[in-house]
Amino acid sequence: MIKHTLRTTVKKVNGDCLTPVLIFNRLKGSHKFLLESSIKHETTGRYSFIGVNPRKTYTGAGTTLIEYVHANSKTYSYEGDLVHLMKQVMPRISNDTEYPFTGGAIGYIRFNRAQANIPAVQFHVYDTIVIYDHVKDELTVIHTDIDAEKSRCNIDDIIEQIVNGSSQQVKPCRLGAFKEQTSLTDLEKQVQLAQEEMQKSDVQQVVLSRKQIADFEGDAFALYRELRVKIPSPFMYYIEFNDHTVIGASPESIVQVHDGELHATTATNLEEVCVKGSIQKDGNQISASLLPTLHAIDALTHLLPADSVTGVPHEQAKQIIAKAETAERDLFGGAIGYIGFNGQLDFTLASHTVLVQQNEAMMEIGTTITAESDAKALFPQEG
Numbered sequence: 415m416i417k418h419t420l421r422t423t424v425k426k427v428n429g430d431c432l433t434p435v436l437i438f439n440r441l442k443g444s445h446k447f448l449l450e451s452s453i454k455h456e457t458t459g460r461y462s463f464i465g466v467n468p469r470k471t472y473t474g475a476g477t478t479l480i481e482y483v484h485a486n487s488k489t490y491s492y493e494g495d496l497v498h499l500m501k502q503v504m505p506r507i508s509n510d511t512e513y514p515f516t517g518g519a520i521g522y523i524r525f526n527r528a529q530a531n532i533p534a535v536q537f538h539v540y541d542t543i544v545i546y547d548h549v550k551d552e553l554t555v556i557h558t559d560i561d562a563e564k565s566r567c568n569i570d571d572i573i574e575q576i577v578n579g580s581s582q583q584v585k586p587c588r589l590g591a592f593k594e595q596t597s598l599t600d601l602e603k604q605v606q607l608a609q610e611e612m613q614k615s616d617v618q619q620v621v622l623s624r625k626q627i628a629d630f631e632g633d634a635f636a637l638y639r640e641l642r643v644k645i646p647s648p649f650m651y652y653i654e655f656n657d658h659t660v661i662g663a664s665p666e667s668i669v670q671v672h673d674g675e676l677h678a679t680t681a682t683n684l685e686e687v688c689v690k691g692s693i694q695k696d697g698n699q700i701s702a703s704l705l706p707t708l709h710a711i712d713a714l715t716h717l718l719p720a721d722s723v724t725g726v727p728h729e730q731a732k733q734i735i736a737k738a739e740t741a742e743r744d745l746f747g748g749a750i751g752y753i754g755f756n757g758q759l760d761f762t763l764a765s766h767t768v769l770v771q772q773n774e775a776m777m778e779i780g781t782t783i784t785a786e787s788d789a790k791a792l793f794p795q796e797g
Contacts (some may be wrong), residue, residue: 416569418554420505421507421508421558421559421560422508422510422556422557422558422559423488423556423557423567423569424518424550424554424555424556424557425554425555425569425570425573426552426553426554427553427573427577428551428552428553428597429546429547429551429552429553430551430671432546432551432553432576432577432770433449433546434448434450434462434464434546434616435639436502436581437544437546437553437576438464438635438652439461439581439582439584439635439704440575440576440579440580440581440582441464441466441544441572441575441576442466442575442579442582443466443467443652443655444466444467444595445463445467445468445538445655445656446463446464446465446466446652446654447463447466447520447538447540447651447652447653447654448462448463448464448638448650448651448652448688449462449463449464449515449520449650449651449752450462450463450554450590450642450650450651450714451648451649452642452646452647452648452650452772453645453648453741457599459548459648460547460548460549461513461514461515461545461546461548462545462546462548463543463545463546463752464543464544464545464546465520465540465542465543465544466540467484467540467542468484468520468538468539469483469484469485469540469560470482470483470484470523470537470538470539470593471484471536471537471538471539471655471656472500472503472519472536472537472539472645473521473533473536474496474499474527474533474534474535474536475528475533475534475535475536476527476528476529476534477494477495477496477527477528477669478491478492478724479491479492479493479494479496479499479500479503479535479666480492480495481503481584486791487509494570496523496534496535496731497509497523497535497555497711497714497715497716498711498715498767499534499670500519500537500711500753501709501711501712502781504509504518504539504711504753505560506573506576506756506757506769507559507560507699507753507756508558508560508671508754508755508756509665509756509757511672511673511756511757511758513545513554513556513756514645514672514754514758514760515543515545515754515756515760516543516556516558516659516675516750516754516755516756517540517541517543517556517754517755518535518539518540518579518752518753518754518755518756519537519538519539519540519752519753519754520538520540520653520724520751520752521535521537521538521605521750522535522536522537522653522660522745522748522749522751522764523535523714523718523723523748523749523761524743524744524745524747524748525719525723525743525745525748526742526743528742530679530743530744531743531744531769531776532655532744532771533656536655537753538655539560539578539583539690540565540769541557541558541559541560542555542556542557542569542572543555543556544565544576545769553573553576553577555569555573557569557792558755559593560755575789576647583707584633584635584639585632585633585636586632586633586636586639587630587631587632587633587634587636587640588629588632588635588789589628589629589637589775590628590629590630591625591628592628592775593625593626593627593628594625594626594793595624595626595627595694596623596624598790598793600710600740601624601705601789601792601793602789602790603729604622604730604738604739604740604785604789605622605668605738605788605789605792606740606789607737607738608620608622608734608737608783609783609785609787610697611733611734612618612734612783612784612785613723613785615727615730615734616633616727617725617726617727617728617734617750618725618726618784618785619725619726619782619783620724620725620731620734620735620782620783621722621723621724621725621731621735621780621781621782622648622735622738622739622780622781622782622783623723623739623746623747623779624775624778624779624781624782625741625744625776625777626778626779627775627776628740628771628775628776629774629775630770630774631773631775634652634654634659634770635652637661637723637768637770637775638652638661640661641662641663641768644773645663646663646764647665647767648664648665648666648667649662649663649664649665649667649762650662650663650664651663651664651750652725653750657772658769658770658771658772659769659770659771660745660750660767660768660769660770661679661767661768661769662745662750662764662767663766664750664762664763664764664766666679666695666762667751667760667761667762668680668717668718668720668761668762668763669713669714669717669718669749669751669759669760669761670756670760671704671710671713671757671758671759671760671763672760673758674702674703674704674706675701675702675704675706676688676702676703676713677699677700677701678700678701678702678713678717679698679699679700679720679722680699680700680717680720680721680722680729680743681721682716682717682718682720682721683716684700684702684715684716684721686716686719687704687705687708687713687716687717688702688703688704688705688714689702689703689704689705689706695732709755709757710753710758710759711720711753713752713759714759714761716776718748718749718761719731719732719747719749720747720763722765723746723763723765723780724749725782725783726745743778744769744776744778745764745765745767745769746764746765746767746778746779746780747763747780749761749762749764750761750762750764750766750767752787754788781782781793
């Protein structure tokens with residue numbers, strides 16, 4: 415049965431013979447994504463989200479955000495703070511919160527806004543998504559009209575493709591050994607500089623990152639399937655962009671906004687976005703009421719980057735990182751997740767992430783530096 419509202423069309427069918435990977439492989443198109451979890455129960459990891467063929471793509475670096483419309487290849491440019499611009503261009507269309515994500519933007523925000531191997535901000539906007547409910551074994555397809563003129567979407571065709579279609583053949587992949595991109599000598603200089611700066615400040619520890627690159631051949635989704643088996647995690651993601659694919663696993667959500675309630679694992683600037691007196695802490699989990707005058711995206715602006723990828727105190731640690739690290743971070747320390755048409759938002763920390771680009775796979779590793787840290791002990795493979 416298809417359910418219609420003013421801007422959305424929803425259809426649910428039995429999905430007991432399906433899996434997220436099977437759905438992904440049967441969907442035809444480009445710029446595919448899969449968000450799922452290795453934990454399948456009522457409160458965590460209940461839903462997997464799959465999508466293909468985005469309507470728009472937003473790409474930004476510095477202070478320029480570019481909107482690309484896939485239907486007509488037109489581009490539009492906006493100037494300003496990239497995260498604030500995303501708030502302006504992302505519409506609030508639906509109030510449907512039956513599912514945490516009902517369509518919207520999928521992508522990432524890097525640690526900073528400087529130019530690097532990939533954009534500082536990049537999101538695909540999907541008007542049609544597939545949701546798999548692991549509790550009910552139910553398949554749901556949701557289409558949202560995001561423009562004034564209704565876009566055509568045959569949900570029955572999509573369901574037929576998923577339920578009875580043939581899977582795309584996944585080619586095998588070959589991943590070489592990861593190699594350090596910074597010499598031990600340079601790492602020692604970075605650690606020494608960080609320690610010297612820490613002595614001048616209140617910073618007790620700072621997190622420095624380093625890159626490792628491996629040769630890669632084959633299908634990036636095959637690599638994702640290996641990762642989901644070897645490193646099962648509450649938050650796993652696979653997102654295809656024009657010239658790179660982001661693959662990863664993360665143990666926790668760093669910023670989540672659902673129905674005006676904020677959940678976070680970082681206390682950075684938390685008081686600035688929450689209703690006074692609403693903050694509650696349970697271990698490393700923090701919950702609070704988002705200020706009613708703010709958008710969910712405002713929480714990202716204030717809470718990122720997290721203490722766990724910078725150090726504490728937060729702002730001073732960021733300044734030390736800027737001085738000590740000789741190359742821009744790509745994904746490490748950033749955030750990956752969704753911004754929904756229904757006002758919901760959920761981002762996980764980009765900490766265990768592989769960036770597949772051309773014939774290389776790159777990952778970044780964070781290491782906590784204190785006054786007593788010794789570079790040779792931290793990186794013994796380079797000795």
